[in-house]
Amino acid sequence: MQKCFNNGEKMGRLIFNPCEIISFDVRIVKEREDFEVIHLTIETEDNCLKYRVCSDEREPDLSLIQRDLYSGLSKVRDDNADIEIEEYMQRDYLFVRYPDGTSKQYTARKI
Template sequence: MAKHNVIDFSLTRDITENGVECLLIDIKTEIPKKFKYHLFTDVRQPTIEFMEKNLMAGLTEAKIYNKRIDISEYLERLYVFIDLPGIDKLYNQYTARKVY
């Protein structure tokens, strides 16, 4: 996993071109790499609200207190792992599609 400082982030509810509700996350870090994904509900992330609450809490804490986060992409399996401070590792795996 690569560790990063959170410079800024946004969370937006969105609808994909196929009409599926998702959460659009865009994380800006100290490197130019783009961390922008559509996140989808699944067994680990049962609702958009659940994802939104955990991501908002963890990313806000990381940004305010300069805590590093880990982001790992496994896009061939449609997974992204976002390891955040204060959020149980059980909830760090997301079904995701990268947004280019």
């Protein structure tokens, strides 16, 4: 299932390097017959961030991870809200603080 947006309207900020989000894509991809991951792409005014996000013991349901990421980024798009993303790539972690204040830790790697 592909979800991609680029409607030219002002969006909220990605507190990574605070900058405007231009578009985003949250897609479940089948890497092997029995293994799926999420490819998360966030295009900003300064950069294009791409991550491979996996389910794990903390977050075992890939479709819920996709839903949360999509909902959070949609809130940024629709309500001019903020989302914070912190990388800890040495341990393959991505920390996301959603617009509602909820924080999640995902197993992820830059691609």
